[in-house]
Ligand SMILES: *[C@@H]1O[C@H](CO)[C@@H](O)[C@H](O)[C@H]1NC(C)=O
Ligand SMILES: *[C@@H]1O[C@H](CO)[C@@H](O)[C@H](O)[C@H]1NC(C)=O
Ligand SMILES: *[C@@H]1O[C@H](CO)[C@@H](O)[C@H](O)[C@H]1NC(C)=O
Ligand SMILES: *[C@@H]1O[C@H](CO)[C@@H](O)[C@H](O)[C@H]1NC(C)=O
Ligand SMILES: *[C@@H]1O[C@H](CO)[C@@H](O)[C@H](O)[C@H]1NC(C)=O
Ligand SMILES: *[C@@H]1O[C@H](CO)[C@@H](O)[C@H](O)[C@H]1NC(C)=O
């Protein structure tokens with residue numbers, strides 16, 4: 270247990286921020302493409318596992334040994350040449366709680382095809398549940414592309430899907446899930462996730478990346494490379510006090526360095542563009558982390574205005590001494606180009622400083638398009654009972670382009686499964702009770718498999734069922750009365766020849 274920075278702050282706040290090594294409880298850390306059963310603790314102290322219990326499609330590869338990576342996770346990957354959509358199911362989540370999900374991609378010419386050229390990028394889409402998160406656009410075979418999204422779990426699992434858009438075979442190197450405190454990233458709701466455009470740490474003088482354990486949420490804070498003729502680094506080893514309702518909790522190691530102008534009085538920050546090809550783009554939220562690192566003497570002052578393009582975003586800002594401070598957008602800002610400029614006030618003795626920056630954009634979550642939870646559970650159980658692979662992953666009904674082969678859904682909100690065709694599917698064993706979980710099903714075709722044993726009573730309790738096809742199996746025993754009754758009142762029941770004698774009872 271490490272007790273630091275307590276000397277400087279009052280004890281009430283101190284109690285809340287005594288920290289040891291932060292917990293990795295609730296972290297899911299998947300090294301995609303690692304051999305089945307792999308587990309290891311990497312240099313960050315985080316425990317990684319192979320991906321076999323999170324996905325059942327795709328093929329494992331190593332990157333070409335000519336490429337290297339600083340992270341162990343990027344040496345292997347899983348590639349998806351077959352189905353259009355392939356999904357990981359992140360199981361260890363609680364519905365309604367907030368998470369950071371990070372997907373990482375390093376191509377490394379794993380397939381020997383020299384894809385990912387600047388002229389012909391390797392591209393595919395990334396989905397979070399049934400919603401488009403972003404397009405992955407890989408133009409450098411040796412770079413690690415890490416994309417993060419903050420989301421509220423709509424179920425007791427989160428789907429992360431890779432979708433082929435005919436610009437190369439989708440693949441993934443690592444997938445990570447980190448629980449977040451509920452007050453962080455405040456504009457994240459069940460109906461709205463937020464994708465990180467970038468996050469930067471201003472002030473380090475060399476290329477360092479901050480993540481866990483410095484950031485207990487294991488966000489990645491890359492180094493901002495700066496022009497040393499224009500900007501200079503200032504730093505401290507002191508700690509700060511956090512506001513109780515800090516909505517971003519930038520790690521102290523990020524806040525302990527900052528950039529400030531060498532001679533100019535203004536601090537231009539990076540500018541960034543809205544995607545020009547998306548007329549529905551909602552805009553960006555920006556967070557500027559600005560924490561005073563210097564002990565200002567009596568006649569010193571630091572006061573500045575922040576401009577967003579030509580508009581005053583914050584005026585006459587003075588940084589409260591010793592506090593982890595930031596300013597952020599409360600609505601997404603929609604401009605084709607966004608540029609923040611920090612401008613020293615004429616009567617201020619010191620120029621502006623900037624310690625860190627985050628930019629993210631909202632993604633609308635179509636929660637009403639998620640298949641009804643009972644049907645999802647039922648069909649996932651059926652999938653497990655018969656070990657069905659096909660394209661059966663992700664949401665069974667949505668988006669409709671990717672609905673499961675053999676599954677038909679209605680257009681209700683939420684959608685429900687109305688038809689299931691598993692004929693000629695090589696099913697063997699008994700008829701699963703899980704079929705009865707599909708409450709809205711009208712058509713069920715299990716014909717021409719290798720099913721054996723009894724026909725369970727429970728099939729007769731599926732109230733909406735109109736057609737049940739069981740012929741071409743090895744079923745035996747009596748047909749349940751419930752089914753006979755239903756057939757007599759109109760259910761179309763197709764059985765194998767062996768059953769004719771017992772279905773003609775009166
Ligand atoms: C994740 O969930 C699975 C199944 O619910 C459980 O067996 C496993 O222990 C969980 N893992 C962690 C790290 O919580
Ligand atoms: C893909 O990345 C390249 C290089 O960064 C860029 O020039 C191109 O515009 C990007 N394409 C898309 C669709 O974002
Ligand atoms: C999304 O959810 C938030 C919080 O529950 C709510 O304030 C907002 O109106 C919702 N937005 C839409 C478009 O439904
Ligand atoms: C910093 O180092 C990482 C990992 O080695 C590398 O991917 C990245 O491009 C470097 N960044 C800069 C700005 O040099
Ligand atoms: C600020 O005060 C210090 C001594 O307290 C003095 O040496 C210095 O010249 C002053 N600077 C200005 C700009 O007044
Ligand atoms: C600078 O001037 C503004 C008004 O123009 C005033 O509010 C502010 O307190 C002054 N700041 C300093 C450091 O003197």
Ligand SMILES: *[C@@H]1O[C@H](CO)[C@@H](O)[C@H](O)[C@H]1NC(C)=O
Nearest residue numbers: 394401432434668669670671
């Ligand atoms: C779904 O299919 C339609 C028609 O084939 C196509 O226009 C649309 O782009 C597809 N949507 C996705 C998300 O692939």
Ligand SMILES: *[C@@H]1O[C@H](CO)[C@@H](O)[C@H](O)[C@H]1NC(C)=O
Nearest residue numbers: 675689690691692693694714
């Ligand atoms: C059901 O699936 C089988 C096998 O895939 C296929 O041959 C048949 O046409 C399907 N039936 C319907 C009604 O789609």
Ligand SMILES: *[C@@H]1O[C@H](CO)[C@@H](O)[C@H](O)[C@H]1NC(C)=O
Nearest residue numbers: 695696697698699719720721
């Ligand atoms: C059919 O199921 C029986 C036992 O349930 C099994 O012995 C047999 O190998 C299966 N046949 C096929 C073709 O799967």
Ligand SMILES: *[C@@H]1O[C@H](CO)[C@@H](O)[C@H](O)[C@H]1NC(C)=O
Nearest residue numbers: 753756757759762763764772
């Ligand atoms: C279903 O009911 C019809 C009469 O409605 C009857 O002719 C048929 O034999 C019954 N079929 C089975 C399989 O019970």
